[in-house]
């Protein structure tokens with residue numbers, strides 16, 4: 001889900017493991033010179049998913065650390081194929097948690113308008129996809145980002161280096 005904490009938690013996990021961190025949204029922005037919001041507004045979601053699929057493919061081939069994806073990457077069947085079987089963490093935040101977070105909604109084009117309604121809709125559409133690709137699911141409820149990162153590492157049986 002957008003705003004669930006993937007980028008924040010992924011960065012913390014990478015720090016604990018002593019490995020690099022990448023985020024496909026940042027890769028797409030660097031590669032196009034445009035923000036995610038601009039890409040959605042100018043080229044549409046379909047084009048964004050193509051760029052995202054390529055970004056996931058490239059990052060999985062090049063990068064050996066932790067990779068954060070956008071919450072909608074899983075809607076693309078080819079992207080799901082790239083992820084399935086890997087050590088994928090579903091950072092599982094509820095609609096109310098995301099809405100209550102400062103920085104949970106801003107800059108996320110798919111949440112424009114009635115963010116609560118959009119989040120409920122996206123959650124319903126995507127739940128089966130998250131189940132399909134995730135090796136572990138970490139509910140964020142009642143946990144700060146640091147706690148989510150620790151639970152994720154433990155769930156994947158990864159031993160933090162620091």
Ligand SMILES: Nc1ncnc2c1ncn2[C@@H]1O[C@H](COP(=O)(O)OP(=O)(O)O)[C@@H](O)[C@H]1O
Nearest residue numbers: 002003004005006007008101102103143144145
């Ligand atoms: N477990 C958490 N509890 C409260 N706030 C969080 C938590 N994880 C992340 N956040 C905050 O929520 C916002 C969205 O986090 P972000 O990592 O950008 O999410 P995503 O990458 O999933 O869209 C940020 O302001 C971040 O600091």
Ligand SMILES: O=C(O)C1=C[C@@H](OP(=O)(O)O)[C@@H](O)[C@H](O)C1
Nearest residue numbers: 001002003036070071072108109
């Ligand atoms: O859920 C989505 O469809 C999206 C989530 C965003 O990433 P975050 O999940 O990191 O916010 C970003 O890729 C884009 O705004 C679309």
Ligand SMILES: [Mg+2]
Nearest residue numbers: 006007069070
């Ligand atoms: Mg993110």
